[in-house]
Amino acid sequence: MKLKFTITTSKFILKLFTAILFLKLLNCTSLAQTRIYATEQANGNSGLCAGCTVTDPGNATNANHSDFARLNITLGLLVPPSTYQTLIFPATNRPAAGTPVIVKLGTGDQLLSASLLGAVSLQAYNNQLPVGNPVFASTLASTLNNNNQVEVALSPTQNYDRVKVTLNGGLVAGLSNFYLYGAYFNVPGNTACDAAVDELNGISAGLLGLGPNVGGVVNPQQAADENLTTSSTLNAGVGLAGAYAQQTVVFSNPSVLGDSVRLTLSIPQTLLDAGVLSNIQVSTANGTTDNNDSRNLSSALINVRLLAADASGRKAIISFAPAATFNRVQLRLGGGIANILSTLNLYGAQRLIPQPVVSINGVVSNQTSVCAGSSVTLSAAAKANTVFRWYNIAAAGTPVFEGNSFQTPALTTSTIYYVESVRNGCINASERAAVIISVNPVPAAPVVANSAVSVCSGQNASFIAQNLAGVNVNWYTAASGGTAIFTGNTFT
DSSP, X not given: OOOEEEEEETTOOSOOOOOOOOOOOOOOOOOOEEEEEOOEEEEEXXXXXXXOOEESGGGGGSSOTTOOEEEEOOTTOSSOOEEEEEEEOOXXXXXXXXXXXXXXXXXXXXXXXXXXXXXXXXXXXXTTEEEEEEEEGGGTOOOOTTSSEEEEEEOOSSOOXXXXXXXXXXXXXXXXXXXXXXEEEEEEOOBOTTXXXXXXXXXXXXXXXXXXXXXXXXXGGGGSSSOTTOOEEEEEEESOTTOEEEEEEEESSOOOTTOEEEEEEEEOHHHHHTTGGGGEEEEEEETTEEOOOOEETTSTTSEEEEEEEETTEEEEEEEEOOSSOOSEEEEEEEOOOTTSEEEEEEEEEEEEOOOOOEEETTEEOSEEEEETTBOOEEEEOOOTTEEXXXXXXXXXXXXXXESSEEEOOOBSXXXXXXXXXXXXXXXXXXXXXXXEEEEEOOOOOOOBTTSOOOOOTTOOOOEEBOOOTTEEXXXXXXXXXXXXXXXSSEEO
């Protein structure tokens, strides 16, 4: 009888049988949106009113969405005046009928209320022709949880190219000015879904009149500029129990369940020593719908990773996974710590797509070992509206494959592959998941001490293969293929 034997290392099998599973993604329509902002403006007033002006009118159409134009009126006139500013969209990109226009409004050192918004009206126009009737902002705003700022949406029923915002005198006692930050509408298009596009901020009544360096938000747009070296600063006063400053970071599109939030903060060590984490809250919302998920940073549902200190304090990475769809994340800093200014810096907020869940040859894992010359099938768990890109480097580079299932070439050296999730409509990707494949060299052919043995009929023959550390010897009855009949160095 002729015997064939092979050897394998104790952890590796010489032959790997794999199948490639190609999963076809459904061709789903992207829900991503990009904003088209008004880029031109006109302004004026009605009535005899020298003080009815617009201060810094260009701020409502520039690229900094925390800048504002201020609409002013003079109080106490016999005939109540009005001041208006019209924001005009680019001629190359005009909204169609039924497209909502969103206008960002605010107050200075006053808290927003339905009463105050009742002095502001919005009117759509198509060139110089009015579209519909003026609508008061108080009927358009469904939430005022940012205290000093609000976005209101108007949905004209005909084509339009501009929106006129008017501050009407005589409707609200004591209201002499209002802030207009800008206007935009949404169109389908690819966007950076992880990056903030705007912010809203405000304070509680206890901080009114203190100025932003004591009670307010300084440099608010720097929390939404995609630059983690710049920051806004939230100040909530000294020892003012119940007072707070807050900032809401706005994303362009709603999240998908499973997405998470990452905030980068800097907190003075004196506040950390005083237990400030219980005075810092995070919450999410989807548009004007509050998710009612507010919790402080001492919650077990929030991950707080403290980093090295710098000149501004102790850096901290805050991460959590909301249980509901969201496109807004709010950070609120409470006061009430005696003799210490409650303050922190917000460098930015990111919305993270989950890393892919990887299977290797059908088993969920991120590492495996194979013999040299073997191929491995790597698969990412399918997700709706998501494609997967596979790389052989940790960052940047060109994908070696795009799809759910990737079969590697025959491998001769240990290799690390990386895979990222890319959601339809998003130009950004998830963080890459690493897949480690350790390649073990194929052992040399075994040496059998007595490879030819003569025996009489009915007698046993014994064969002994050289003992090698970490190597299993398999014995066969066929020159190739087949099933091993014994494993071990000595076969009888």
